[in-house]
Amino acid sequence: MFCFQCEQTATNGCKTVGVCGKDDLLANKQDELLATAIMLAKEYCDAPNPEVSALLQDALFVTVTNVSFDKQHVEDWINLLKRYSHNMDNTFSMTEIWQASEDERSLKSLLIFGLKGLAAYAHHARVLGMSDQEVDHFFYEALAILPESLSLDQLLGLNLKCGEVNLRCMQLLDQGHYEHFGHPFPAxxxxxxxxxxFIVISGHDMQDLYLLLQQTEGKGIAIYTHGEMLPAHGYPKLRAFKHLKGHFGTAWQNQQSEFSHLPAPILFTTNCIMPVKKSYEDRVFTTSLVAYPNMVHIDGKKDFTALIDKALALGGFDDPQLFTGINGGSELTTGFGHHAVNQSMDAVVDAIKAGDLKHIFLVGGCDGAKTGRNYYTQLVQALPKDVLTLTLACGKFRFNDIDFGxxxxxxxxLDVGQCNDAYGAINIALSLSNRLHCSVDExxxxxxxxxxxxxxxxxLLTLxxxxxxxIYLGPTLPLFLSPNVLDVLVQKWQIKAISTVEAxxxxxxxxEII
Incomplete structure (x- = not known):
């Protein structure tokens, strides 16, 4: 195997077993699925259709870190894609990309991993009935061209186009969320x-949460969000369910300890699952594209009866339990999406002009288990009281239980939401730049x-x-960025690796810039 797609990867890439928990057989199957998607895109590039578009996107999402740990699940996806092929060329292998020249491999890897992220957002948007031909067609274009010999300028252009298409895709997802669940409000x-x-629901899929809330209403079962599901509490249509009670746990990488003695089932809706420990394996349910061997999977019909029965059988806690975040706080705030923040934009602009608000930091992104991520807690705690912090995605669990006044x-x-809500943070920045008549960089x-x-x-490609x-990036720079490609990012966009908070x-x- 060879894998270096996530931040936790081994020093020179994972070659015998993944740090994420995948073995070489599973990793190689995922490469085979990716290669199959590339060849299917090549076959349909001149005649795309919506069914194949959805298959390509979901197949890529299956290969995202922490989605599928089930070899048979990945094999089923390979066979499904092959059934749509009329003349699939099975000679292409991902090793042709992994063994390419250093800079070509770097830029093709950047594009592949960008496409996987785009596929995740496209899947979430499609679940909400949102799709776009421009988004769909880019998958064909980018996947089909990957086996070709391309110049570094061509590859960099494709990566920037991936970022452009993703902006459109995230806009669709944002629209789907507020059309289905209303504009988030602070909560x-x-x-x-x-x-x-009770039931704990993890992942990102708000539609799955909505269906679960419908099916559990009146059954005496409380629902608690976990991880990236926290922003659900800001949506009016979800908040209207009185049995959506609160939030359990911290970021995804702490689940193996936090779930170990939980007297309730856990539903994983998207990428967040870790290798399941024996202490709670009888309580894990998966749905959508998430798969783990020997776990109960709830299919596309979304009948949560088995999950509900398990919750009733386990019974929950005998007495109320007060849990806390990493820093000891027991109350979290969310719901500061772009609609809510833009309604307060007059106050933001006035505070900047009056000198009461000196700077804004957007401290967001993924959390993880590797050392060095306490940097983000230390950074936010070190900021002066005349500084505002926007945050989104699961990295906020490092500090979102602290009252900053x-x-x-x-x-x-201000918690803007999930990683799925990155469009909201971009929208806020663009709105503020318009109000202050300057560029975002100014x-x-x-x-x-x-x-x-x-x-x-x-x-990142969208930015x-x-x-x-x-942009400051950490806790480490991606291993798949070659020195030359990194130099391009530094020269053109002044990308910086984080060092110490003080420096x-x-x-x-x-x-002096204020």
Missing amino acids: SVSMRVEAGP KIGDLPRL LPLTFVLSWYEQKAVVV LHLNIKN DLKQMYPQ
Whole structure:
């Protein structure tokens, strides 16, 4: 096997077993699935159809880190794609890309991983009935051309186009969310778990949560979000269900300890699952594209009866339990999407002009288990009280249980939502630049991003497409970036690796620019 697609990868890439828990057989099957998708895209490139488009996107999503740990599941996807082929060329292998020249491999890998992230967002949008021909056609174009010999300039252009298409895709997803569930509004969410039966839902899929809430209504079962599902509490249509009680646990990488003695079932809806421990394997359910050997899978009919029965049988806690975040807080806030923040934009602009708000930091992205991620907690805690922090995705669980106070009526920490809500953060930045009649680069705004998997990669490509510069990235730079490709990113967009909080703040927050 060879894999270097996520931040936790081994020093020179994973070659015998994945740090994520995948063995070589599963990793090679996922490469085979990717190669099959490439050849199917090549076959349909001149005559795309919606059914094949959906298959290509979902097949790529299956290969995202922490989605499928089931070899048979991946094999089934390979066979499904092959059934749509009339003359599939089976001679192509991903090793042709992994063994290419260093810079070609780097840029093709960047594009592949960007496409995987784009596929995830396209899947979420399609679940909500949102799709777009431009988005669909790009998958054919980019996948079909991967086996070809391309110049580095061509490959860089394709990566920037991937970022451009992703901006459109995230806009569709944003639209789908508010059309189905309403515009998010600020909400305070308790980490207290009441006595009695309950279900924990993890992942990103708001539609799965909505269907679960419908099917559990009136059954005496409480629903608690986990990980990236926290922003559900900001949506009016979801919040209207009284048995959506609160939030359990912290970020995804802590699930193996947090779920070990949980007297309730856990439903995984998208990429967040880790190798399941014996201590809770009888309580794990999967749905959608998530797959894990020997776990109960709920198919596309979304009949949650087995999950409901398990919750009732386990019974939950005998007494209420108060859990806390990493820093000891038991209340979390969410719901500061672009609609809510833009409604307060007058106050933001006035605070900037009055000197009460000196700078805005966007500290967002993925969390992970590798050391160095306490940097983000230390950074946010070190920021002066006249600084506002926007955050999104699961990296916020490093610090979102801390009360940072307010600037006027605005909380100093604003949770924009999931990684799926990255469009919201971009929208806020663009709205503020319009109000202050300047470019995003001229705003008192600094992007400090953490990455783990492929959705973070495509969001970075979107920011590069928008020509946003001086992005700080960590906790480590992607292994798949060759020195030459990294040099291009540094020269064109001034990408910076994080170092220490003290050293970085001297560059990020120079008082003289305010």
